[in-house]
Amino acid sequence: MTVFFVVIILFGWFFSFYYNNPNILYFFVIFSVLMNFFSYWYSDKIVLALAGAKEAKREEYFDLYTSVENLSITAGLPMPKLYVVGDPAPNAFATGRDKNNSVVCVTSGLLAILTKPELEGVIAHELSHVGNRDMLLSTVVVVLVGFVSIIADVFRRNLFFGNISRDRDNDRSGGLVVLIGIILSILAPIFSLLIELAISRKREFLADASGALLTRYPEGLASALKKISKYGKPMARQSSAIAHLYIADPKGSQFGKKVMGLFATHPPVEERIKALVG
Numbered sequence: 001m002t003v004f005f006v007v008i009i010l011f012g013w014f015f016s017f018y019y020n021n022p023n024i025l026y027f028f029v030i031f032s033v034l035m036n037f038f039s040y041w042y043s044d045k046i047v048l049a050l051a052g053a054k055e056a057k058r059e060e061y062f063d064l065y066t067s068v069e070n071l072s073i074t075a076g077l078p079m080p081k082l083y084v085v086g087d088p089a090p091n092a093f094a095t096g097r098d099k100n101n102s103v104v105c106v107t108s109g110l111l112a113i114l115t116k117p118e119l120e121g122v123i124a125h126e127l128s129h130v131g132n133r134d135m136l137l138s139t140v141v142v143v144l145v146g147f148v149s150i151i152a153d154v155f156r157r158n159l160f161f162g163n164i165s166r167d168r169d170n171d172r173s174g175g176l177v178v179l180i181g182i183i184l185s186i187l188a189p190i191f192s193l194l195i196e197l198a199i200s201r202k203r204e205f206l207a208d209a210s211g212a213l214l215t216r217y218p219e220g221l222a223s224a225l226k227k228i229s230k231y232g233k234p235m236a237r238q239s240s241a242i243a244h245l246y247i248a249d250p251k252g253s254q255f256g257k258k259v260m261g262l263f264a265t266h267p268p269v270e271e272r273i274k275a276l277v278g
Contacts, residue, residue: 041097043097044095044096048095048105063119075214078102080130092105096130119224128206225272
């Protein structure tokens with residue numbers, strides 16, 4: 001998180017120096033604080049809207065409610081709000097700013113193919129994200145990554161298409177600043193994305209382990225992960241901004257096999273199952 005704030009401040013400093021306007025730096029600092037404020041208070045609503053989730057009624061999803069209630073009591077956590085996404089692809093995620101304002105969301109496809117022990121394994125995984133405070137971290141990281149990407153894009157557009165306020169055509173130092181700006185605007189979003197993915201995959205392993213300890217039955221989660229990975233097809237509605245929140249890549253397992261592991265939002269299922277059951 002410190003690295004992200006440093007990157008944002010560096011962007012602000014560079015822009016303020018390049019355009020000879022110190023107010024730009026102040027704007028960057030204030031804007032980053034405001035973004036974090038809104039992402040903290042409204043992160044769950046933003047995520048649920050992007051996922052197309054609807055609140056799950058107790059009468060309609062009684063088995064889901066009882067499983068979540070029992071595991072919440074075991075974990076010493078308040079009962080989260082429950083939502084369901086009408087999608088045949090089996091998946092689930094947790095969101096919210098803290099344990100008292102948490103949400104667990106599953107797809108209809110997940111409820112259709114999993115047995116009770118498998119479902120409890122998935123729920124325990126998501127509740128572990130709640131207990132480990134992963135949702136807030138993941139949401140803020142997404143906001144900061146998006147912020148850096150937007151700023152980089154703005155710089156590139158102004159550099160190549162806008163009117164530069166300072167004449168640097170015959171200024172070698174100015175040419176160096178332009179070069180640094182181009183490199184920074186290209187590398188910063190990539191650097192931010194890699195940090196986001198690294199954080200996501202690390203927290204997935206931790207949630208797997210914590211979930212297994214919660215149910216005392218790691219085979220349940222391992223079996224659920226096998227079924228989810230075998231489905232393979234992508235979710236009908238997906239957003240790259242929240243892909244890392246799901247228990248499995250919403251683009252499907254086939255997509256994950258075609259991209260480098262470095263750029264995958266989730267660790268390989270085989271590694272997760274091996275960590276659970278050996």
